[in-house]
Amino acid sequence: MPEHTPGPADSWWSNAVVYQIYPRSFADSDADGIGDLQGIIGRLDYLSQLGVDVLWLSPVYPSPHDDNGYDISDYQDIDPLFGTLADFDRLLAAVHDRGMKLVMDLVVNHTSDEHPWFTASRDGGPAGDKRDWYIWRPARDGMEPGTPGAEPNNWGSFFSGPAWTYDAASGEYYLHLFSRKQPDLNWENPEVRQAVHGMMRWWLERGVDGFRMDVINLISKTPGLPDGIVHEGARLGDGSPHYVCGPRIHEYLAEMHREVFEGHPRKLLTVGEMPGVTVEEAKLFTDPARREVDMVFQFEHVGLDQGPGGKFDVRPLKLTDLKASLGRWQTGLGETGWNSLYWNNHDQPRVVSRFGDDSPALRDRSAKLLATVLHLHRGTPYVYQGEELAMANFPFTSLGDFRDIESLNHYRDHKALGADGEHILDGLRHRSRDNARTPMQWDATEHAGFTTGTPWIAVNPDHKDVNAASQLADPDSVFHYYRRLIALRHTESALTHGDFHMVHPDHEQLYAFTRHDAAAGTELLVLANFGGADLTVDLPGGWEHSDILIANLPSTQPLTSPHTLRPWEARVHRRRTS
The missing domain is CATH 3.90.400.10 (Oligo-1,6-glucosidase; Domain 2)
Structure with missing residues (x-):
């Protein structure tokens, strides 16, 4: 047999699951209404029980908080809002004691204007x-x-x-590609790059296990900074062709890997957030032979429900578009490179409200379906805080409910142009980043157990019914379903080594695919009914005597064809192929 060449599927993170913590909204230990490091320490056993392998912290550095910490004024300290460096060291030690790793958010396209x-x-x-x-x-x-x-x-x-x-x-x-208080660094200057590399080494020496790199593919700009294209109806130019995956981006990331990560004795993780990245570029970024990053965050699938007016121009999702997008990334990075799998993060609205059904009757079921589909793809899944509880979008009623600079600026600018205020608010309700930033729902008490003070942003009133305490006590809860899915990542080789094949790619309601691991002689079939009505579909042959690996509804029904799936039903079957 030919010699096996190690690839991304052989890396430690190929069967890992990452959990993102937004510290400001996770757990408050000192009653000031803002989450902090001590609050995270107090909840680590919960995360250990969930079974995740890596914790990713959104920024905890000193900051004026114009963009909630993504405007950093000191890269080598902790903001007093969150604690101290000593608190951070205690958190890191406690994470490692539980067998987990900790990844920092690296924000180096820009700093704060107070840096x-x-x-x-x-x-x-x-x-x-x-x-x-x-x-x-x-x-x-x-x-x-x-x-x-x-x-x-x-x-x-x-x-x-x-x-x-x-x-x-x-x-x-x-x-400043973002807020005026977030000036862009000039990566053409080698002194800037050296300073960034030195800062990164400082955190690795402190014991962190890698970095999620914020908008890292924007750091290289086209020389001369040409004007962008002015699209119909726009006042300003689209400069993205001159800074998305700019001319020196691969050079910069290869240099960073060489100067910071090359030969490091510990197992590290590097994740590049890359808006606008293509499959072809992602293959280059994540090719192990090129030594740039381990995986990328791409945004294609979370832009499919947007109209020509941008993210706040809400359109219904077409399931065929979602399948085509995710399927293209599965195929494109199938042999070289690696996918990051996510529905939610601090910049996206809650997926159960966005792509699922957050009504009381179908919320848990659709949340489990979405989790099943995501975690059974090839790649490393990311769970955003509260996703494992099926936390939903907040019922915003007025502009005063919002805190996010992007949302507030959008309302101000479009109102000044004469847009209807209620129409603007409707877009914000669906897409504002504040949907992801409401406090973590720990229990049914006032402020959901997040704080004994006044929270910096309001708690979702549904926390009385949707919270961690009630779900921990319920073996059929969304939390325990996520726990079982995460355990599958650790034990089922087809999820890391298996190929990917979409079934019925043109079906408007069925999301189905197979994962086949020829070496292990196993194949998985994933079936998901993305809708509120029964769905009868034809299935591939040979699955009549397969085993149910995991399902969001109880069933002993064999997989005969045609087969009927109940509303928002998801099931995964496994069979032997050798």
């Missing part, structure tokens, strides 16, 4: 030592600095408005 690097860059003026650590440009030729249209190019910010802010004191503009 000492930026204040030195701004206050030193055009001739200052750190001026070239950020991206500064004069006004367009012939334009008065600070006037509309004088920005160095026409790029729009992800958080509304131009991607440039004028600094009157130094007479130039600085680039």
Whole structure:
């Protein structure tokens, strides 16, 4: 037989499950209404019981919190809101004691405008030592600095408005793809890269187990920063062709791997969040031979229910679009590279409300179905806090309920353009990042056991029925279903080594696929009815005597064809192939 060449499926993280913690909303230990590190420590046994392997912390660094911590003012400390470095060390030790790993959020496309690097860059003026650590440009030729249209190019910010802010004191503009308080670092400057690498090594020496890299594929910009295309109905240009997977991105990531991770004695994890990345680019980023990152977060599947107006332009999801997208990524990274699997994170609304049915009768069932479909794909699953409880979107009633800068800016800008306020609010209700950021629902008490103070954002009123305490006591709960799915990742080789084949790809209600591990002689069939009505479908032959591996509804019915699936029913069958 030919010699086996190790690939991503042989890596320790191929059968692991990652759990994302948004510290501000997870558990508050000091009654100030904001979650903290001591609160996380107090809930580690819960996460250990769930069975996850890796914890990913959203940023806990010092920050003015213009973007809830993704605007960092010091990369090598802990924000007092969350605790101290000593608290962090205790958390890290407690995580390791339970056999789990801890991954930090790395945000290095931009810093806070209160970071000492930026204040030195701004206050030193055009001739200052750190001026070239950020991206500064004069006004367009012939334009008065600070006037509309004088920005160095026409790029729009992800958080509304131009991607440039004028600094009157130094007479130039600085680039910020996000908030004006999040100036972009200039990765063309080797001093910037060296400083980032040194910071990363500092955290690894402290004992962290890797990094999730925020919008890391935006760090390389096209030289000259050309104007972007102005799409119909837009006021600003789309600059993404000039910064999404820019000309030096592979060089930068290969250098980072070489300078920070190469030869490290511990098993680490590197995950690149990459908006706009293609399958072809992702194969390059995650090819082990290239030594860039272990896996990427892509956004294609979470943009399928958006209209031409962007994320707040809500459209119904077509299941065939979802299958085509996820299937393309499964096939594209099937031999080289690796997938990150997720429905939820701190930037996405709750999936049971988005792609499932969050009515009381079908909430648990559809949440289990969504989990089944996701975790049975090839890749590393990510669970976002509360997803394992089927936490749902918040019932926002007014603008005052929102906290997220992206949502508030969107409302302000579109209201100023004459849009109907209630229509704007409806988009925010469905898609605001605040849906993911309401406090973790630990029990049925006031504030859901998250805090004894006043929470920084309101707790979902459904916490009296949907909470961890009640689900831990119920063996048929969503929590225990997730626990069983996670256990499957650790024991079922077809989930890591098996190939992927979509069944009935053009069906509008059925999501079905197989995972075949030829070496182990096993094959899995995943069936999921994405709808509230019975569904009768034709099945591949040979499954009549298969075993049910996991299902969200009790059943002893053999898999004869045609087969009827109940509303939101999901089942996984296993058979021997040799």
